[in-house]
Amino acid sequence: MRAPLRATASLCAVLLAVTACSSTGSRGDDGLSVVATTEILADLVRNVGGERVRVDSLVPPGGDPHSYEPTPADAKKVAKADVTFTNHLLLEEQRLIKAIDANAREGTPNVSLAEASETYGAHVIPLVENVGLDVLWLGLRVRGDGKQRGATRTSEVRLTATAVEGPGKLVAYLTESLGKPVVYFDSGDGLSDVDSTTLPPAAHTHLNWAFTAPGTYRLTLRAALVNGGEEVRLGESTFTFAVGVDPTGIAPTVLGQGHTDLTVDLDTGELYTFNDRAGGTTQDVVPAAQAVIEVPNKAITTVPDDPRFAFLGAPGASVHQLPQAVLGKHVHGEIDPHLWQDVRNARAYAELIRDTLRTADPDGAADYDRNARDYLARLDELDAKVRETVAKVPRQRRHLVTTHDGFGYFASAYEMTVAGFVVPNPAQEPSVEDVRKLTETIRNLKVPAVFMEPNLAQRGSVLTQVARDQGVRVCLLYGDSFDERTRNYADMMRHNAEEIVRCLA
Amino acid sequence: MPRLIQALLATAALLLFTPAAHAQAPVVIADGHVDLGPRLVDGRWTLQIRDDTGDGPVWREPADVVLQIGDAAKTTVPNDPAYAFLGTPGSEVWVLPQVQDQRLVWPGWNTQDPSIAEVVGREVDWRLHGVTGPGRFELFLTGNFGTPQTIFSSGRPYPQETGVEAGTHVHGNWVFTAPGAYSLDVEMATADGRADRATLKVHVGPGDPATAFPTTSSAPPADTRAGPVEAQGVPWGWIAAGGVLVVALVVLLSRRARRNDG
Incomplete structure (x- = not known):
């Protein structure tokens, strides 16, 4: 099935929910219950939903969505949720998506943001296979x-x-x-x-x-x-x-x-x-x-x-x-799931989240509109800030070497290149050839630093070793999740831009 | 005055030589470049064949074209396990290579017609719904170091699907394992539902390609298409050879349907 078809299906789910939810008003006393797969998505929902929503993320702080497997408690959360948000099949572990599809209550919006946000102007990159x-x-x-x-x-x-x-x-x-x-x-x-x-x-x-x-x-x-x-x-x-x-x-x-x-x-x-x-x-x-x-x-x-x-x-x-x-070179019909690394895509997510929440909780429409307007304005500022920050790195030094292939959108949006990574997907093991290619990439381009993701410290051991052998720094970029220091999306993107300047400029 | 005559003549020539939407007999293309690809014709998503074998490109209806594969394409399966999917080493195959061989027709596929730029999306779905013919059909690409990458194979279940990225033009290796007439039931579609399905006619080896296929196809009334082809006689030889196959082909062609949301 093609992505836009799924997108249409998601939108239909949203539209169905208008009739399903508007009269009964499933919103409990403690707010609309929303479940998102990752902390990043949960943060976007929190910004748009404000005090009317209670948001849970299934992947725990610092967890890796590519490998996180759902627990029975997660299934329960999903079953109680009024709205569920996932990113895209290729980001989350398949069992996580299945747990949501199987447990989400009938009639509640279950939105796959990456695909559906394309109709909100999100820029989508086909998934590179080779x-x-x-x-x-x-x-x-x-x-x-x-x-x-x-x-x-x-x-x-x-x-x-x-x-x-x-x-x-x-x-x-x-x-x-x-x-x-x-x-x-x-x-x-x-x-x-x-x-x-x-x-x-x-x-x-x-x-x-x-x-x-x-x-x-x-x-x-x-x-x-x-x-x-x-x-x-x-x-x-x-x-x-x-x-x-x-x-x-x-x-x-x-x-x-x-x-x-x-x-x-x-x-x-x-x-x-x-x-x-x-x-x-x-x-x-x-x-x-x-x-x-x-x-x-x-x-x-x-x-x-x-x-x-x-x-x-x-x-x-x-x-x-x-x-x-x-x-x-591309996987037929599939897209790179890491859309939020381009702030303009996060903007499209926020708009889709706003419309989804409005549908699930029409009484809160005015609140969601106002929250979204404020948040979108902040995202616009953030996008400009990230762009302006990365621009301080001379163009010939704008090379990203990372743990996994999670920064294609960042590179495309802020005029950098993805020079290399250990493995495309963090759930894979690097081969001897992968390691050699990584080493040669660092050496040929004379990159001064490589970037590790905090949630992939284990996978990062290969990157750290190669960096040590080549005498280059190991810096930190947030990819798919937060850590104890960085707790929201805007901070994460600001950190990434500043870290790139600190380590490459 | 001479200028006027010239102009009139030019117009007449244009009228004569501008390919009609449906030619009288199928055009047999045995060498030069052709591409299968989608276009918008009168606003409708239409699968056609771009014929670059003349002075300028001409888009033709697939029903009006037979690709002829001559014996210059005949070769044998190499003794290399990577190519075992083509047959036993030493057995005969007809190969239209990925890279142009002047002696052979060079079919590719493209999504570059400007008419589709606004509607095509990221990629076009290309499907193979079936192949009829006396042998097997394989379409594959040769990678860097000779590793074949299969796109379509008549040995696999249908429908088969691959993607063609927007604005691209690609060539592959077309392999047929026996001489005779083949019909490839192909479709190109967009993710949002524009689709067109057609039969790509390929004739391999000796025999008359123009008469190897039933000539009455989709659109125009029969009287405009009778004449020359019929006059050349019914291709009994091929019908005998093909047997039930030709009947199947007629069924296939007659049920060729065109779906269009544009």
Whole structure:
């Protein structure tokens, strides 16, 4: 089932509740009873509900929603609740969601905030399944018909790598349908006539781009149009790659997302980058000299123990690689559940909470409206404050390395990058490869600090160890829950922004 | 005056060559680039085939197109456990690769038509409801180091579903394990209920692709579609080969329904 369908279902539940609850008024003497799964959600409800509601969080202070399992007492709380709020299936442990769905009284609103808040303007990020695929998709293309240069449908375009500068080897290769690799360009054995490929007019193809050491690379490609035996020389351009290092300042345009082709234009004779921006329906040209292609550390992969791939290095060696196919980077239909790390999303949550409470307790509508208005104004200030604080960190130092993949929304909203994490979900165990990738990420980017979440201290041992080995600081960011020092959402977000400045600026 | 004639001629040519919504006979595409993808046509969410094999892109009704897979696509299953899902090593398969081979048609799928930008949401659901044909069908991607990633397989229960992100264009490996006519019952839909379902016709190997499929499909009245195709004769050979299959296909095509909320 798709998220928006569930969202619709949640809204329907809210609407149903209008008739179910308005006449009877299930609100007891001690207020409307609300159960939320996490402390963060409970805090938002408290701010909107004020004195008319009594809020319980099922995950205890400092608990991890990804792993918390409900107790019989939780089931009882849910059964007594007039309203229940969850975040999203992929945040809370599945048994927790089930306990709520099974025990919530019929007719009481049971709202999954993450999905339903999209209709309130929440910004939603698809869930990344394979971070190695969540990178630029880089190919080769031929544009234009080249008629004035004598091109026909039988012409070919020859593309030759004439120079590669960089700290390691650059290999562009295609793995064919049935698993056989074909090398297009390989700087490892010197560049010669074999480091060339021919493309048909209007060609568009995708390759693997592998780099054997981190650093900045410059690849010069020369194009020629081949009409029968005759060769017409076209242009030459140098393309720049930032491999494992921060691309800021290397060139004005960083190409790090969506789809880019190194493109031969048969009409102008030029070579340039031709880009599909993520989600867009239009393409744009960025000249080679104006662009830097980002090959981030999440593109680190391991050379397989297969002699056909020996051109990349020894089995087990680490390479940065932009893959030839990126389908499967997202989990179909699923979203990253940590929406509240963007304060504007918390605003959407608050509006949805307001409307839900109004429906469950129409007598309190005026109170909820007033509380929400005040709280939304405070959230707007908070959003501005977080933005302004994070902006103090120079852009090339805005890299987050964390325990789990819980800060995608923070990074997206406040212009940072998620450079790495120990494991995507804290319920997973890191592999040897995960640890190596983390180590290389810290080293390549020279990050001064990594960030641990207080509720994940146990999981944090890997991060702490790697940080100690690399001689970098371990700082603290709140992710999915509070601790004894920070007891509300606004404090948590303020702390996160200030901690980032303290540790990275 | 000559200019006027030129203009008139150009208009006439345009009228002649602008592809009609429903051509007389199916267009057989054996090489070049095509994509399956959704568009809004008169405001309706419609699954069509973008044909880039001419001078400019043309969107066609799936019923009007047969993708022809020639013998240049014929290869054998490698002796590699990762590809055991295609059959026993050494057995014949027809493969349209993920990357363009000039000799073959290169089908992909895209969600880039500007008409859908406002309604598409985050991703399009792409479903396979069934495959009829003489062999098996597999659609997969080849990963970095040759690890195949299956998108659709006629060996799995239907319906099968994958997601196509908004504003993207993807190619995969299309594999058929026997020559003959295949019909792929496909659907593309949005999360909020826009959907269209169509039959993608693929013909593998020798034989006349244009006559391998029943030609009366969805929309227009029969008289506009009779003529050339019928005149070429009923494809008895393929009907004999396909047997019940063709009947199943007719049923399938005739029940092709279009749901639309837009």
